[in-house]
Amino acid sequence: MIDWMGSLQILAVPLLLTVSMLVLVFADLLLPAAAQPKGNQGPLSFRDLRKAQAEPVPGVQRADILGWIALVQLALCLAASFVAPQGVLPGGSYVHDAMAVLMERVLLVAGILAILGAFGHVRQSFARRQGEFYALLQCSLVGMTLLAGTRDLLLLVVAFELMGIPLYVLATFAKTDKNAAGDATPGRKSAEAGMKFYLVGALSSAITLYGVSLLYGLSGSTHIADLARIPSSPLLQVASALVVAGFGFKLGLAPFQFWIPDTYEGAPTPVVSFFSVAPKIAGLLALTQILLGGLLGHLQLWLPGLVGMSVVTMTAGNLLALPQLHLKRLLANSGVAQMGTMLIGVFAAATLGAKGHGLSALLFYFIAYLAANTGLFLVIETLAHDGSEPSERDLIASLSGLNRRSPGLALAALVCLLSLAGIPFAVGFWAKLYVFLAAWEAGYAWLVLVAVGVSVIGLFYYLRVARSMYLGEPRVTTPVRSPLTLSVAVTACALATAGLGLYPSVIVEATRTAAAAWLH
Amino acid sequence: MPTELLLFYALGAGAVLSTAAMLLPTTGRSPIHAALLLIVSFFFLAGLYALLSAHLLSILQIIVYAGAIMVLFTFVIMLLNLSPDEIREPKISYAKMLGGGVALFVFGKLLNGIGLAASAAKAVDLTQHDTFGTVKEVGHMMYSTFMVPFELVSVLLLVAAVGAVVLAKKNLAYVDRPVPSPAEEFKTEGHAAGDGEAAAGHGGHH
């Protein structure tokens, strides 16, 4: 007899997220419009809605109540992650341990920041589609929170798809955007971004699934732990190569990273701030689970290839970011380089296992990357909101002289840039330090030197942006106006980056516990 | 040669040939021809599944893959309403040759892996286990061991439906007009009635 109550409690966070999504969809259906024109009484019935869509009814608008509902729901799920019991789902396919708990919270915080950052953009561009926007975001979070705790190949595959498919739709959401001149180019860019993202995602799914099917055929069970029983063979090597390649597409590892700058440029910025961080974290976690949980005994099959990919990724990401003048593309390429650095933590964990600190360093890096990257993208969103010159939007030039206009915003951006560059004492410095220390202990000294070398390249473009902010001439000298929610989100990211940079031990303990729970 | 093996070769050849025909830019140039060739290929695959005792899967292949997914493809091709001169001539380029090379490399690696591990494998005798691959057995496993992924797939299908509607809906411009913040709404409330008629006349053109 299955223990239903126990299972539901273990699955509390993903379950609550799914229920939230359904509640949101129903709220979208049933809530009355916020402001009614004179003469229109009460909520819109279906008949009125159809009429409204056939001919636009003036004055019928929707406040961003759905966004607030979504925010409250995510906050509730975050609270639930503190009370949900730890345990193993009957059948062993999902384990809610310290690692799953930590990652759930990280991913939910990413979702909360994205929603905070999206309020203004949604109100301006997708007012009537906001229900779907928030619902899709929550669905993607369901997939991600399940990926954090999965131990089963089938659940991994389904959760991976559930994570990815809403993101393709979200990337295309701005397809009706028009320039100030009435030109539909931003909309076309968003559609292109979504299309390229989708094609890469579909190809990645197919390749990963083929690798998973071969792994299943070799082991006979869908549990990841049972993969360790497979004897070494050429077929196992092909299967693991396929899995790594499939994940590599999604995570943006070289040589599969060419789609990332295009997608980040075209998609709406709040969405980019979400999917530049959260799916990468969840995806790398899932890949680490397969590699460390199942294929640890066959290091020689995948470790050399992955190390090579990491080196190429770091180098290519930094080199391609160097000449970029477009902020979003610059951050896209820098994100690729950061992903390459994160892999180093995986290598350290693979070689030393529970005796080293590779895994906890990786988790700390996730948190540092989340805070800094989201902060920077939300700063870009703030500037876009302010009505900066359309020709300059999203370029480094739009940041020029930001310090004169809004010192607070410039300081927030500076803190995030320092963190990404790895300069003391923002949190990114500690993240890189921990990863490099773990790798040095595991015997990857040469890799650490290479990583430090390419990080120096990173300094050039990060500091170029900072210099433009502080020493450049602003086009206008009015302060930057932004919605309150967006300012709150940017401040939260900057405070986290600075605060954790000064007191990293708070999070380090949590990552150590999580890593120990995983690597028992 | 045993009948089964013969059938396997026939069905396999059918699947490969129709897939290859779909990909060749001569026979498969027009999307609708490619879609129909793919449906044929799916039928051959369904036959292969039946040959391999995967009864439920062979029927699902026909009902879902050939009968729903490909019908969706065909609908979209119809909606796009491409004229024959919008379909382009194929061009050979270095990128395409590189792509072909990559696929050939992958195939070589796969053959290398498969050949050694699997050609000597002997199949399990299924005469005792005659419910293998039936609806009952697959269903039993799905609803007991794989309950969580099953429910998750239902959420996935909901997401796909919502996403598809959001993406494919037309004429969103008039509904996506910027919504003023509540403060601005209350300020302009007095003008709403007067602007109403003007905006109504304007909005009908979108």
Added chain:
Amino acid sequence: MTAIPLGHILTLAALLFSLGLVGVLTRRNVLIMLMSVEVMLNAVNLTLVGFSRYNAWTEGHVLAFFIIAVAAAEAAVGLALVLSVFRLKQTTYIDDLRLLKR
């Protein structure tokens, strides 16, 4: 006892997978690219059915079932995307999607 060696089935699946990969990497029409991805997913299903037959494992069939469902969801979203791109740019060829510079 079936007379088809497992290697034959896996080779056929590998061939279909590679054909699908050629299609995705080579063809420029987005619809054909989507169809090629479907071919690749079918190759995955064939591999699973082959392994399941040879060891009488039923999880393989369940995994193939879920892959069909996932493929359906992806195809629906992908086709809606093709439709919306077509409405904006009047093209289904990926060569024409060039607004985002490399």
